Amino acid sequence: MRIAFLSDIHANREAFEACLAATRDVDRIVILGDIVGYGADPGWCTDKAREIEASGGVVIRGNHDQAAVAGGADMNPTARIAIEWTRAMLSAEQKAYLATLPLSVTDEDRLYVHAEGSDPARWMYVTDVEDAGAHFSGTSARISFCGHIHLPSLYCLPQIGKVTKFVPNSDTPIPLLSQRRWLAVMGAVGQPRDGNPAAAYAVLDTVRREIRYRRAPYDVEKAQEKIRAAGLPESLASRLARGH
Amino acid sequence: MAGKLQPGMELDGFTLKELAHTGGMARLWIVTHPDHEGELLMKVPMIGEGDDPAAIVSFEMEQMILPRLSGPHVPKHVANGDFAVHPYIVMERLPGKSLYPRLKELPLPWKEVTEIGVKIATALDALHRQHVVHLDLKPSNILFRESGEAVLVDFGLARHNLLPDLMEEEFRLPYGTAPYMAPEQIMRIRSDYRSDLFALGCLLYFFATGERPFGDPQRLKGLKKRLWRDPMPPRALKRDIPPALQEVILRALEVNPNRRFPTAAQMAAALKDLSQVPITPRATKMKRDPCLEVVRRRFNQEEFQPPKAKDEERQWSNAPIVAVALDLSDSSEDLKESLRVTTQRILEKSPEARVACINILKINRLALDSTLDEEGQNKHVQRLVELKSWAEALKAPEGAVTFHVLEAVSPADAILDYARQNYVDHIVMGARAASTMRSLLGSVSGEVAAHAPCTVTVVRNRAAPAGE
Numbered sequence: 001m002r003i004a005f006l007s008d009i010h011a012n013r014e015a016f017e018a019c020l021a022a023t024r025d026v027d028r029i030v031i032l033g034d035i036v037g038y039g040a041d042p043g044w045c046t047d048k049a050r051e052i053e054a055s056g057g058v059v060i061r062g063n064h065d066q067a068a069v070a071g072g073a074d075m076n077p078t079a080r081i082a083i084e085w086t087r088a089m090l091s092a093e094q095k096a097y098l099a100t101l102p103l104s105v106t107d108e109d110r111l112y113v114h115a116e117g118s119d120p121a122r123w124m125y126v127t128d129v130e131d132a133g134a135h136f137s138g139t140s141a142r143i144s145f146c147g148h149i150h151l152p153s154l155y156c157l158p159q160i161g162k163v164t165k166f167v168p169n170s171d172t173p174i175p176l177l178s179q180r181r182w183l184a185v186m187g188a189v190g191q192p193r194d195g196n197p198a199a200a201y202a203v204l205d206t207v208r209r210e211i212r213y214r215r216a217p218y219d220v221e222k223a224q225e226k227i228r229a230a231g232l233p234e235s236l237a238s239r240l241a242r243g244h
Numbered sequence: 245m246a247g248k249l250q251p252g253m254e255l256d257g258f259t260l261k262e263l264a265h266t267g268g269m270a271r272l273w274i275v276t277h278p279d280h281e282g283e284l285l286m287k288v289p290m291i292g293e294g295d296d297p298a299a300i301v302s303f304e305m306e307q308m309i310l311p312r313l314s315g316p317h318v319p320k321h322v323a324n325g326d327f328a329v330h331p332y333i334v335m336e337r338l339p340g341k342s343l344y345p346r347l348k349e350l351p352l353p354w355k356e357v358t359e360i361g362v363k364i365a366t367a368l369d370a371l372h373r374q375h376v377v378h379l380d381l382k383p384s385n386i387l388f389r390e391s392g393e394a395v396l397v398d399f400g401l402a403r404h405n406l407l408p409d410l411m412e413e414e415f416r417l418p419y420g421t422a423p424y425m426a427p428e429q430i431m432r433i434r435s436d437y438r439s440d441l442f443a444l445g446c447l448l449y450f451f452a453t454g455e456r457p458f459g460d461p462q463r464l465k466g467l468k469k470r471l472w473r474d475p476m477p478p479r480a481l482k483r484d485i486p487p488a489l490q491e492v493i494l495r496a497l498e499v500n501p502n503r504r505f506p507t508a509a510q511m512a513a514a515l516k517d518l519s520q521v522p523i524t525p526r527a528t529k530m531k532r533d534p535c536l537e538v539v540r541r542r543f544n545q546e547e548f549q550p551p552k553a554k555d556e557e558r559q560w561s562n563a564p565i566v567a568v569a570l571d572l573s574d575s576s577e578d579l580k581e582s583l584r585v586t587t588q589r590i591l592e593k594s595p596e597a598r599v600a601c602i603n604i605l606k607i608n609r610l611a612l613d614s615t616l617d618e619e620g621q622n623k624h625v626q627r628l629v630e631l632k633s634w635a636e637a638l639k640a641p642e643g644a645v646t647f648h649v650l651e652a653v654s655p656a657d658a659i660l661d662y663a664r665q666n667y668v669d670h671i672v673m674g675a676r677a678a679s680t681m682r683s684l685l686g687s688v689s690g691e692v693a694a695h696a697p698c699t700v701t702v703v704r705n706r707a708a709p710a711g712e
Binding site for chain 1: 297300301304307308312326327328375405406407408409410412557
């Protein structure tokens with residue numbers, strides 16, 4: 001089975017559509033949270049996520065999805081402006097859907113979660129091997145998938161030895177050796193921060209036990225125009241061009 | 245896990261015939277399989293209580309890397325056994341022996357050493373282009389096909405630069421084979437392709453002189469000595485080694501990877517034609533560096549920075565081998581100038597490029613020995629002079645440009661052969677002016693572009709619009 005992982009869509013319809021077009025041939029889509037926030041198309045993206053779930057996909061809750069329902073008191077000023085705007089844009093039904101999303105899902109030997117998995121509701125970032133170590137000791141799945149930090153990486157815990165970190169530098173399939181545990185952190189679909197403006201996603205092949213980190217170029221200018229037209233902070237538009 | 249392996253046992257359809265070899269970390273079994281003709285080799289790691297955990301990791305690395313490699317310079321991968329059940333790797337069984345038994349015959353004649361060097365450097369070039377650094381190049385890991393190509397085996401310490409490196413953070417000590425380990429590898433940098441060139445330099449030195457350049461140190465302290473102590477120049481040990489071969493060996497043994505050959509392809513090209521190797525003081529030195537110099541180096545050691553991931557993968561675009569095919573008689577001055585500008589741009593963008601200027605001296609099928617007569621000889625020399633004069637204005641760094649006059653019946657075939665034999669990454673050539681000749685004979689550049697194993701740039705000056 002081939003599973004596509006899309007995380008941190010952030011209401012960027014153009015980026016979301018580009019990833020969906022690029023993953024048409026997969027068997028399942030897993031959305032790892034933060035469907036909304038920052039971008040100009042929260043309603044469309046929420047409906048699309050719901051549609052994907054209805055046709056066999058999995059959708060996980062992110063901190064922005066939660067804030068779009070409950071408010072984002074603890075967010076930074078820019079994110080808070082965006083989340084207040086998002087709350088106003090979403091229908092009651094869309095908010096109700098976001099409120100139902102689970103914090104994590106276990107699927108065979110895989111765990112799907114938005115942030116570090118040992119305590120998903122704390123929304124901890126996985127930035128280094130120590131964070132990944134906390135994840136591995138607090139969870140038991142063989143392979144975990146998360147997002148939240150907008151930077152792709154792959155952590156590995158061998159049977160003996162320390163956690164290692166690898167930053168994918170190509171779309172070469174990476175074997176996830178079965179005798180080790182893995183934590184695959186997705187880059188962002190809708191707001192990449194690794195210097196590459198193309199939307200980031202990954203595809204797991206469960207038979208070959210390989211993961212491919214991939215990029216989908218999309219119409220950045222269009223997404224930017226919409227953010228500006230909505231009157232959202234300029235930085236949310238300009239950063240898309242740099243992938244920063 | 246299944247029990248002890250015995251001859252006659254069957255494992256996932258493979259029948260074990262006999263134990264071929266027991267190494268430090270793994271055993272090699274000769275096996276057969278109904279779907280595969282002939283004998284195969286099964287590598288089984290020795291994993292048990294008290295075994296080196298590196299044995300496991302190194303086996304995992306080999307299971308990861310070997311299936312991703314292709315071509316004649318690696319053993320063909322057949323199957324991986326699951327770690328949870330019975331770990332193994334099945335691969336092609338190569339005929340013949342490794343270079344290891346030849347240690348008894350050292351030193352070998354320098355010509356043979358050079359030929360072996362070309363083959364190994366060619367194999368390294370093929371490996372590096374698949375993003376893999378071997379990191380354990382030594383005689384026992386080099387075999388040869390019946391057709392002559394070197395085959396590199398044992399990828400247990402190798403690194404694939406596009407995949408996670410399982411060895412990197414797990415162990416505090418550097419892993420490798422002491423006599424051949426590059427200085428940066430001793431400093432635990434595992435991503436530099438040029439580490440393999442250092443190992444090849446050690447091997448060539450050993451094979452040509454009978455002595456290992458840095459001995460066989462058993463401790464880390466002894467290993468680190470090569471960071472500041474230079475080896476005895478090979479010619480001081482064996483006088484008949486030509487200065488150009490010493491140049492190649494000592495360049496490969498430079499402590500700083502930036503002073504070695506930038507690519508295995510460039511090292512292969514140098515070994516293939518020693519007459520074109522630019523000679524530096526390295527070639528003629530007969531003594532080791534003076535004490536003061538060594539002391540200075542010891543206390544002012546250069547810091548080794550691992551090359552950035554992007555730089556590693558840009559190595560071939562930074563250091564390409566470029567062949568400029570010049571048709572001196574038939575080209576206009578304008579076209580020659582445009583070719584020069586194009587070449588200059590490549591040199592500016594790729595500071596470590598090597599440029600081979602080639603000219604085809606057309607011969608008749610019937611006149612077999614035209615070079616031997618005086619007229620032929622003069623023609624040859626005259627062409628070389630013209631090539632050099634064309635290249636003068638490139639203002640290329642010394643040694644970056646070489647000159648070759650090739651005799652051939654078909655210019656396109658000659659250019660293509662040259663490119664295939666000499667690791668050429670980029671061919672630059674001029675288009676023949678529109679003429680009856682071209683319509684009768686077809687375009688040389690068209691044929692080259694269609695069949696070249698690399699990038700081809702055809703330079704043509706834009707014609708003035710008709711009617712002006």
